[in-house]
Amino acid sequence: MTSTNHPAAPAARTVRRGLAPVPFLAPGMIYLILFMALPVGLLAFYTFFKRGRFGGIVFEFTLDNWVKLFEPLYVGVILQSIVLAGIVTLLALLIGYPMAYAIAGLSPKWRTVALVAVVLPFWTNFLIRTYAWILLLNNAGWVNQWLQGLGITDAPISMLYTPQAIVVGLLYMYLPLMVLPLYASLQQLDPSLREAATNLGATPWRAFRTVTLPLSIPGALTGCIFVFVPAMSNFVIPELIGGGKTIMVGNLVRDQFFEARDWPFGATLALLLTILLVIVIVVQTAVSRRLTEGPRRG
Amino acid sequence: MVDTTAPTTTAMREIEPSARPRAVRKPRGILVPLWLGYVFLYLPILIVVIMSFNASENLFVWKGFSLRWYPELFADEKIMQGLGNTLIVATGATAIATVLGTLLAYGIQHYTRGGLIRAFAIAPAILPDLLLGIGLLTLFSLASVTLGLHSVILAHGVFATAFVTAIVLARMANLDPSLEEASRDLGAGAVRTFMRVTLPQLAPGIVAGALLAFTLSIDEFVIAFFTTAPTQPTLPIVIYSMVRFGVTPEVNALATILLLVSVVTVIAAQRLTRLTGTTR
Numbered sequence: 001m002t003s004t005n006h007p008a009a010p011a012a013r014t015v016r017r018g019l020a021p022v023p024f025l026a027p028g029m030i031y032l033i034l035f036m037a038l039p040v041g042l043l044a045f046y047t048f049f050k051r052g053r054f055g056g057i058v059f060e061f062t063l064d065n066w067v068k069l070f071e072p073l074y075v076g077v078i079l080q081s082i083v084l085a086g087i088v089t090l091l092a093l094l095i096g097y098p099m100a101y102a103i104a105g106l107s108p109k110w111r112t113v114a115l116v117a118v119v120l121p122f123w124t125n126f127l128i129r130t131y132a133w134i135l136l137l138n139n140a141g142w143v144n145q146w147l148q149g150l151g152i153t154d155a156p157i158s159m160l161y162t163p164q165a166i167v168v169g170l171l172y173m174y175l176p177l178m179v180l181p182l183y184a185s186l187q188q189l190d191p192s193l194r195e196a197a198t199n200l201g202a203t204p205w206r207a208f209r210t211v212t213l214p215l216s217i218p219g220a221l222t223g224c225i226f227v228f229v230p231a232m233s234n235f236v237i238p239e240l241i242g243g244g245k246t247i248m249v250g251n252l253v254r255d256q257f258f259e260a261r262d263w264p265f266g267a268t269l270a271l272l273l274t275i276l277l278v279i280v281i282v283v284q285t286a287v288s289r290r291l292t293e294g295p296r297r298g
Numbered sequence: 299m300v301d302t303t304a305p306t307t308t309a310m311r312e313i314e315p316s317a318r319p320r321a322v323r324k325p326r327g328i329l330v331p332l333w334l335g336y337v338f339l340y341l342p343i344l345i346v347v348i349m350s351f352n353a354s355e356n357l358f359v360w361k362g363f364s365l366r367w368y369p370e371l372f373a374d375e376k377i378m379q380g381l382g383n384t385l386i387v388a389t390g391a392t393a394i395a396t397v398l399g400t401l402l403a404y405g406i407q408h409y410t411r412g413g414l415i416r417a418f419a420i421a422p423a424i425l426p427d428l429l430l431g432i433g434l435l436t437l438f439s440l441a442s443v444t445l446g447l448h449s450v451i452l453a454h455g456v457f458a459t460a461f462v463t464a465i466v467l468a469r470m471a472n473l474d475p476s477l478e479e480a481s482r483d484l485g486a487g488a489v490r491t492f493m494r495v496t497l498p499q500l501a502p503g504i505v506a507g508a509l510l511a512f513t514l515s516i517d518e519f520v521i522a523f524f525t526t527a528p529t530q531p532t533l534p535i536v537i538y539s540m541v542r543f544g545v546t547p548e549v550n551a552l553a554t555i556l557l558l559v560s561v562v563t564v565i566a567a568q569r570l571t572r573l574t575g576t577t578r
Contacts, residue, residue: 020488024405028398028419028459035456036422039433046436056439095338098331105328114332116568121339123560125517127537128553131545132342135349140358142345175339233426236519240541250428257432257524267436270429277426 043267051262065268074252078272081248084163085231088170089178092227093220095171096178100219101212103179104186115183122176130240133169134160137241161243169237177226185219186212218288225284229277249273343557350550357547367551374548380536386447387522387532388515391454396508398455399462400500404492406463407470416467423460430456431524438525445527453525454518458511465510469503470496506570513563516556 047065050058068074103114121129136142137159144156159165189212197207235250244251249269256266350368354361371377406416422430434453435445443449477499481491497504519534526532531539540549 021405021409023489024401024492025409025415028402028405028463029415031394031398031459032419032422032456035434035437035452036425036430037418039437040425040429042436042440043429043433095331095335098328099335102328102332116564117336118339120561120564121343123513123517123564124343124557125534125537125553125560126519127534127541128346128549128556129342131537131541131549131553132346134541134545135345135357136342138358142358145358172338172342175335179335229424229426233428235428236538253428253432257435263436266432270426270432274426274429 044271046264047268047271049264051264054261057264065265068265069268069272074269077247077252078249080246081232081250082276084166084246084248085170085228088167088174088231089224089228091167091171092175092178093224096175096182096223097216097220100179100182100186103183104189111187115180118176118179126173127236127240129173130169130237133165133172133241137165137168160241161245163242163246166238166242166246166248169241170231170234173234173237174227174231177230178223181222181226182216182219185216185222189215214291217291221284221288225281228280232277233273346550346553347557349547350554352547352550355547357545357550367547371548371551371555376531376536377533377548377552380531380533383447383526383530384516384533387450387454388512390447390451391458391515392508392512394451394455395458395462395511396504399459399507399511400466400497400504402459402463403466403470404496407467408488419463420460422457423464425457427457427518427520431521434521435524445525446530447526450522450526450530450532453521454515457518457521458515461511461514462504462507465507466500466503469500469506473499502570506567509563509567509570513560513567516559 046057048061048063050060050062050064052058069078099118103111103118106114134141138144139156139158139160141160143159144153147153147157193215194207194211197211198204202210232248233250233253235248235254238244238246238248238251249272253266253270253273256262256269260266349357349360351363351365352360353364353366402419406419410416430453434449434456437443438445438449473496477495478491481495486494517534518532519538522532522535523538526535537549537552540546
């Protein structure tokens with residue numbers, strides 16, 4: 001507001017003008033500090049205290065919650081989550097890459113249509129999409145009906161309530177998150193690079209392998225994070241289509257809060273999850289920075 | 299999740315009949331994985347939609363066309379209560395997010411140099427919803443805030459703000475800064491310039507952001523799960539307990555309606571982003 005006095009100041013974008021930013025930045029920042037930074041900070045704080053008898057906490061310092069993470073039971077669940085989310089991410093990459101590649105090769109008009117078609121399922125309710133897989137994978141479900149109709153099996157195959165069903169469910173849920181960043185990096189590629197490769201006698205496959213593929217790795221890494229992060233903490237799919245038999249970190253956190261009533265340990269698990277995710281993101285950023293700086297300069 | 303709209307908008311901006319050389323031959327087989335991907339993405343949804351018109355109560359057996367589940371859906375008190383709660387929450391969260399997100403985006407674009415505040419403002423969109431959910435639960439419990447729709451509104455406002463900020467920032471990058479400079483040169487202050495010059499130009503982007511915040515809030519489950527009272531379930535929580543404790547075919551009808559609403563909203567938001575994309 002004070003800025004009215006300096007109408008001629010050049011480069012308005014970067015100049016800080018006394019109190020001028022306050023009315024714009026303060027309301028949102030206060031809100032986010034109160035309802036994002038504070039809750040997360042509070043969780044971090046709680047991890048060093050004891051559980052209350054009926055939920056809540058007792059303010060007695062302890063490192064027990066962090067030590068407890070190393071009990072075989074919890075190590076097992078954490079590793080299982082990493083493996084399941086990892087498989088989901090890998091499958092999403094294998095399926096999503098050709099999809100993104102095909103979309104990037106479409107004419108501009110069809111590209112938009114094809115992209116919206118990838119995004120739309122993502123905007124339908126998460127629980128409904130989970131439920132759809134119950135309809136498909138149930139013993140009396142559609143997949144079993146088709147398999148029997150085609151004479152592939154005689155008796156229904158148990159598909160629901162298995163770890164494989166969890167993988168399919170998570171893959172279905174997050175596949176669009178893989179396709180979008182991949183597409184973004186593929187369509188940014190300068191087509192003349194590939195053209196040059198072909199003109200110099202490279203086969204389409206070789207041009208793809210030596211030009212397109214390396215340059216799309218940053219997009220692929222972003223996609224992997226977008227899939228891996230939510231897949232790691234999801235607790236609804238393991239419960240609804242995994243039948244609660246395969247437990248992931250998300251289920252553990254939920255149970256600590258609503259069943260075991262051990263909030264400090266639940267907070268510790270959730271924080272561990274977040275630390276793991278931050279590590280993944282840091283590694284991704286480092287890798288893609290190195291990749292984009294390498295070949296383009298040379 | 300932030301980027302769900304970003305790539306599509308890049309696609310729009312790039313629609314100019316620019317260079318796409320036909321030199322590289324594309325084998326036709328390249329579209330096969332795309333079509334297979336679409337089958338994977340749409341088959342489950344399609345089955346739910348088809349079964350919503352099933353005359354039978356059996357979820358797995360088709361017994362002919364019927365519209366019976368739609369009126370039954372609207373007669374279901376639990377679902378209607380959930381719907382009402384969801385609409386209240388989404389409206390509240392969207393209102394908070396639209397105001398705070400737009401202001402934040404403007405402030406970030408004009409007054410900050412580094413990406414720190416920007417990263418902070420967009421963080422809730424990347425943060426695991428589980429962490430945010432239990433964090434807010436502990437905060438509300440420590441502050442002795444009774445849980446209910448108000449706590450869900452505050453909670454949903456957090457990630458919704460991040461999305462509005464991200465989208466408005468993206469639009470803002472497309473605006474011509476000389477219009478604002480002109481306004482300032484002519485003696486208008488920051489607030490006046492914002493109200494009279496920037497805001498009207500941003501309007502389509504803000505509406506798009508608000509629409510997405512609204513849709514996201516309607517669908518959000520995990521955070522609501524931790525921050526609402528059992529007596530005040532939002533629609534996703536009602537669906538969750540229905541799926542968990544025995545499904546009736548009403549769910550199919552509900553899914554079909556929600557699907558329709560999402561499609562309309564996404565297409566509307568898409569159009570709006572295109573609008574801003576071309577007015578740069």
